[in-house]
Amino acid sequence: MKNMDCKKAQQLYDDMTDGRVAEPVASELRRHLDECTDCRVLRQRAGRLQQLLALKRHEQPPPGYFNNFTAEFHRCLLRDTQRPTWMQRIAESFRVEVTPVWRYALAGVCGAALAFGLVWKISPHNTATVAASEHAAPVKTVAAATPSDESVVVSRTPALAVMPAAWHPDANRPQYVLERIAITPASYETASVRF
Amino acid sequence: MLRQLADRLKPAPRDIVPPKPVVSEQSADLTHEEDEALVARAQRGETKAFDVLVERYKQRLYATVYHMTSNHEDANDLVQDAFIKAYKSLRSFKGQSSFYTWVYRIAVNRTINFLKRRKDRGHFSLNDIDASIETDPDYVELMSHVTPRREAGLTELQEKLNEAVQKLSEEHRAVVIMHDVQGMTHADIAKVMHCSEGTVRSRLFYARQQLQGLLGDYL
Numbered sequence: 001m002k003n004m005d006c007k008k009a010q011q012l013y014d015d016m017t018d019g020r021v022a023e024p025v026a027s028e029l030r031r032h033l034d035e036c037t038d039c040r041v042l043r044q045r046a047g048r049l050q051q052l053l054a055l056k057r058h059e060q061p062p063p064g065y066f067n068n069f070t071a072e073f074h075r076c077l078l079r080d081t082q083r084p085t086w087m088q089r090i091a092e093s094f095r096v097e098v099t100p101v102w103r104y105a106l107a108g109v110c111g112a113a114l115a116f117g118l119v120w121k122i123s124p125h126n127t128a129t130v131a132a133s134e135h136a137a138p139v140k141t142v143a144a145a146t147p148s149d150e151s152v153v154v155s156r157t158p159a160l161a162v163m164p165a166a167w168h169p170d171a172n173r174p175q176y177v178l179e180r181i182a183i184t185p186a187s188y189e190t191a192s193v194r195f
Numbered sequence: 196m197l198r199q200l201a202d203r204l205k206p207a208p209r210d211i212v213p214p215k216p217v218v219s220e221q222s223a224d225l226t227h228e229e230d231e232a233l234v235a236r237a238q239r240g241e242t243k244a245f246d247v248l249v250e251r252y253k254q255r256l257y258a259t260v261y262h263m264t265s266n267h268e269d270a271n272d273l274v275q276d277a278f279i280k281a282y283k284s285l286r287s288f289k290g291q292s293s294f295y296t297w298v299y300r301i302a303v304n305r306t307i308n309f310l311k312r313r314k315d316r317g318h319f320s321l322n323d324i325d326a327s328i329e330t331d332p333d334y335v336e337l338m339s340h341v342t343p344r345r346e347a348g349l350t351e352l353q354e355k356l357n358e359a360v361q362k363l364s365e366e367h368r369a370v371v372i373m374h375d376v377q378g379m380t381h382a383d384i385a386k387v388m389h390c391s392e393g394t395v396r397s398r399l400f401y402a403r404q405q406l407q408g409l410l411g412d413y414l
Binding site for chain 2: 046073076
């Protein structure tokens with residue numbers, strides 16, 4: 001019960017200092033402080049702490065510190081109103097700044113890409129790759145290289161046209177290299193003449 | 196007879212009302228006006244009215260923010276920032292609290308956010324102590340209890356005091372500064388901090404306990 005009273009006294013002491021405690025309670029509080037040594041010591045220390053903290057009021061800026069405050073406020077306000085909003089900032093972050101230096105760099109990159117593409121196109125490695133791809137999908141390559149009568153028939157038939165290449169009736173038919181050569185070998189002609 | 200009739204029919208000369216002098220915005224003395232009137236003027240676009248409010252409260256706001264940050268450059272920036280925020284939000288101010296409470300709340304909230312973001316707590320930029328401290332009864336009484344351990348110079352005492360205050364949490368610091376340094380009541384602090392008076396008392400109690408531990412040599 002005594003502890004409870006001490007806690008209440010500590011809480012009420014501030015209000016009593018501010019003159020916000022009615023007289024019966026204030027006199028009771030004073031009586032408690034007279035009787036309770038612990039509370040009295042605590043109050044003395046708290047009082048000294050408040051005195052110490054109150055000394056901070058003497059920390060003052062130099063004279064004339066606030067003379068330009070309002071003018072500075074207007075400058076800051078102007079700067080703040082000219083600052084772009086967050087929406088504008090997001091839009092700005094997506095915009096590419098095309099300065100002359102960037103233009104030259106961009107042109108250089110495009111030229112390099114074009115040159116690389118040309119070299120790639122004519123390089124033997126590229127032709128080897130194409131040959132490999134022809135080997136991997138012989139039907140498609142043959143159809144594109146020599147538009148024979150068979151390929152025309154395939155494209156004219158609607159039912160076959162929509163079928164996957166693997167399901168085509170000619171898909172499993174073996175393909176020969178000589179089929180892709182339009183001319184008949186001369187050796188055969190001469191042989192036929194001789195006979 | 197005819198002349199009398201003609202005199203009667205003449206239009207009676209009207210009372211000449213002098214036109215009201217047009218009081219320009221520049222010449223109007225706004226410094227004596229109440230906050231509510233100045234806020235109403237500022238909401239209508241009179242920047243001079245807001246300037247008067249800035250002039251009226253800049254030092255008090257600065258003092259609170261300075262004691263919370265222990266850095267006078269930060270305090271200046273934060274108070275400027277608070278006034279800019281208040282000016283831009285002036286249209287949304289409905290007058291549910293006084294202008295002072297409202298702008299004070301803006302400044303304290305911005306300071307608390309700033310302190311939470313700031314990592315370097317020990318970066319002080321303290322103002323000088325004015326000469327009037329020598330005649331302050333609190334100072335005189337404190338010095339009358341000086342023991343050898345407490346024989347510190349005024350500058351050292353100021354640094355210790357600021358160090359101890361900076362060790363408090365932002366909310367506890369704000370309450371201690373507003374109550375023990377600025378002398379605000381619990382009710383006013385509760386309005387500024389948007390909390391109950393009980394919360395203010397509780398924060399004050401724990402903040403003082405912590406400070407008593409930190410400043411034990413000086414008590």
